[in-house]
Amino acid sequence: MIHFPEIWNIIRTYMPRERWISLDEIYQMVERYGNLDVEDFEPQSPTSDIPKWKRNVRNVLQYRKGTGEIQWDRDARYLLQ
Numbered sequence: 001m002i003h004f005p006e007i008w009n010i011i012r013t014y015m016p017r018e019r020w021i022s023l024d025e026i027y028q029m030v031e032r033y034g035n036l037d038v039e040d041f042e043p044q045s046p047t048s049d050i051p052k053w054k055r056n057v058r059n060v061l062q063y064r065k066g067t068g069e070i071q072w073d074r075d076a077r078y079l080l081q
Contacts, residue, residue, distance in 0.1 A: 001037060001039045001040055001052070001053075002030070002034045002035060002036055002037075002040055002053055002056065003056075004056065004059070004060050004063075006034060006035070007030055007034065007056060007057055007060045008060050008064065010029055010030050010033045010034055011026060011029065011030070011060070011061075011064075011070075011080070012080070013033075014029045014033060015029065015078075015080045016080070017079075017080045017081075019079070020073060020077040020078065020079050021077060021078050021079070021080075022076060022077050022078075023057075023058075023061075023076040023077070023078070024076075026057060026061070026078065027054055027057060030053065030057050031053075034053070036053055039052065040052055040053035040056075041053070061078060068081065069081050
């Protein structure tokens with residue numbers, strides 16, 4: 001299972017700093033560069049088909065918004081500080 005520090009490292013390493021990036025683009029980065037396993041692709045909840053790793057990406061982004069390391073435009077786009 002991919003962990004929060006690995007997700008944040010992928011974002012910091014591969015996300016361009018000069019432009020807003022969509023959540024879907026961030027998902028693509030994590031899926032491409034992350035070491036995702038079978039557990040990561042399990043549903044995030046019994047009533048959702050969204051995989052756990054995508055929930056974890058959103059949790060990392062939420063936390064880093066709070067620390068001021070990333071900005072959110074309230075329309076699913078992010079800017080790395």
